[in-house]
Amino acid sequence: MMETPVIIIGAGPAGASASIFLTKHKIHHIVIERAVFPRDKVCGDACSGRTIQVINKANPDWLAEMKAAPQFFHPMWGMTIVSPNGKEINIPLSDKINNPGVAKGFVVTRLVLDNFLFEKMPSPYCTVYEGAKVLGIKREKSRVLVKMNYKGDEIDLSSPMIVGADGDKSIVRKTFVGEDRNEKTKAIGLRAYYDGVTGMNENSIELHYFPELPTGYLWIFPLPNGRANVGIGMLSSTARERKVNLRELMLEIIKNNNRLSARFENAVLLDKILGWGLPIYTEDIPVSGDNYMLTGDAANFIDPFSGEGVGNALYSGMLAAEAVKVAIEQKNYSAEFLTSAYDKVFYQHLGPELKQNATMQRMFKNQWFFNLFFNKADKSKSLREVITCMFTDVEVLNRLKSPWFYVKVLFNQ
Ligand SMILES: Cc1cc2nc3c(=O)[nH]c(=O)nc-3n(C[C@H](O)[C@H](O)[C@H](O)COP(=O)(O)OP(=O)(O)OC[C@H]3O[C@@H](n4cnc5c(N)ncnc54)[C@H](O)[C@@H]3O)c2cc1C
Known part of the structure; x- marks a missing residue:
């Protein structure tokens, strides 16, 4: 029987972060990972400011390393949202203004990102078992x-402590x-890599939002070398109710939708289209x-939105280590x-x-409201600014909690 102060199951972003911060606290721990790195993970590959924030806290030199490797870490300055009726809003992410030279986020394949973090884990405090199979977990006399x-x-x-960082199908979660x-807590998504979009x-x-894709969207995220991560996701309940075949729907939209078809005319699908679940937050x-x-x-x-x-x-992972x-x-x-x-x-930190x-996810499920909101934004600079700030400014998020905000929007106040 090996004794250790902490066991972490899974070495994806959550597990790697827990391990890296445990090492910072000089706490010995064992990480058990089923896969052998580098390993893929189905994902849109877009990482926002929070990823940068945590990596910077772990070690600012690592951020510099990422910045110096644009062939892997593609800087992300903004976001374009297209409503179901085709109205487009471009949202610059604010760090370009406040902190020029530092991208607000980046797009990087998970094969690269997760391996980057995995390679930062080794330390005198960390023992990693890769390619290991957990056969059983139980709690006995206040020990796991x-x-x-x-x-x-x-x-x-x-x-005395186990950290479940083993993803959507967590066995730690199932055990305890x-x-x-x-x-309500389940969404599903598909990811494909394309060249030539x-x-x-x-x-x-x-x-991109579409009438035939309620409670979800299709994304196009640019990667280095002209490649793109293209995918589609929606709530599992909607997919089931409407008997949606997500793969067929994605290929159909790409081929026939007049917003996108010309852009994919010479695009080449580089790999299999893969799917995975997204366990989304609904309440504390x-x-x-x-x-x-x-x-x-x-x-x-x-994030449900x-x-x-x-x-x-x-x-x-960082908070679990603390x-x-x-x-x-x-x-x-x-x-x-x-x-x-x-x-x-x-x-306390991320709940609000x-x-x-x-709430936004529930509101924008209603496509009538979504279109109306974007129609108004198309004509109103101040509303466009509000939408821009929704993604970066907690004060603005608080304003959105009030029903009066929407009444005012709808009645042009
Ligand atoms: C289609 C899709 C698109 C997405 N797009 C984005 C996006 O663009 N941006 C974004 O930020 N998020 C996105 N997400 C969500 C994101 O992928 C996850 O939130 C993120 O991977 C969670 O990290 P994690 O460390 O908790 O779990 P994971 O990344 O799943 O890592 C879990 C690790 O645990 C290991 N493991 C699992 N079971 C065991 C076991 N029994 N024993 C040992 N090891 C085990 C796995 O091998 C894996 O390495 C997307 C998800 C999907 C499905």
């Missing part, structure tokens, strides 16, 4: 016991919480309990303690933004 198979050997581990996800604004990501839920914490997708931390999860996964530090200092791994050391801190975006 994990059995794994590593290169043919069965190994038993024991720890059970299957509590419902239709024309008309891209090289530093802007595009979100418990994300820890006796001897465990959940991070990233295992905790449903994907934008579908972004990488930044929140990194952020939650909670572990305090738990070790106080020798307290109880549910009550972890709720205040981890859940409360996470929801996630709640607001859940």
Whole structure:
């Protein structure tokens, strides 16, 4: 039986972040990862300011490394949103103004990003088992016991703390919480890599909404070397209700929609179209309990409006490491303690933004409202500015909470 202060399951953004910050706190830990890196992860590959914020906090030199490798990390300055009726709004992301020279985000394949983070993990405090299979997890006498198979050997581990960073199908979550996800918390998405998509604004990501794609959007995110990550996502409940075949719908839109077809005329699909689930945030839920914490997708931390999860996964990994530090200092791994050391801190920092975006997601589900809102914005500079700030300014997000805001918009006030 190997004893360790912390076990992390999964070495994606959430697990890598937890590990990197545990190392900063000089806390020994073991990371168990099923895959062997570099490994792919189905994703839109767009990383916003939060990813930059956490990586900068981990080590500012790493950001400089990323900036110096534009062949992998494609800077992102803005976003274009196209409403179901074809009205377009370009949203510059504000750091170009406030912090020139530092992109607000970037687009990078997860093969590259996750490997970049994975390679930052090794330290005297971190032991990684790659290509390992977890055979069982249980809690006994205030310790978590994990059995794994590593290169043919069965190994038993024991720890007072386990961090679930094992993504959408988290076994840590299943072990400690059970299957509590419902239709509201699930979305599905497909990702494809293309060469030769024309008309891209090289530093802007595009979100396209369509009447035949309610509760979701099609994205085109520019990658280095003229490549693009193209994908589609929607709520699982809508896909099921409408019996949507997402793959067919995506190819049909690309081929026949008059907004996009010409742009894809000579585009070449480079690989298989792959799908994966997006566990989205709907409300504050418990994300820890006796001897465990959940991070990233295992905790449903994907932004319900934008579908972004990488930044929140990194952020939650960082907070989980801080909670572990305090738990070790106080020798307290109880549910009550972890709720205040981890859940409360996470929801205090990111809860308001996630709640607001859940409201926006519900509002824009109504395509009539979406079109009306964008029609008005097409004619009103101040409303366009409000929409721009929605993505960057918490004050503006707060204004959007009031129903009067929408009454005023609709009646041109
Ligand atoms: C189609 C699609 C598009 C998306 N687009 C974006 C986007 O553009 N921007 C964005 O920010 N987010 C996007 N997301 C969300 C984003 O991909 C996730 O939120 C993010 O990957 C979560 O990171 P994570 O570390 O929690 O989980 P993951 O990245 O899934 O990592 C989990 C890790 O745990 C390992 N693991 C799983 N089970 C076990 C096990 N039993 N034992 C050991 N290891 C295990 C896996 O191998 C993996 O390495 C998208 C998601 C989808 C599906």
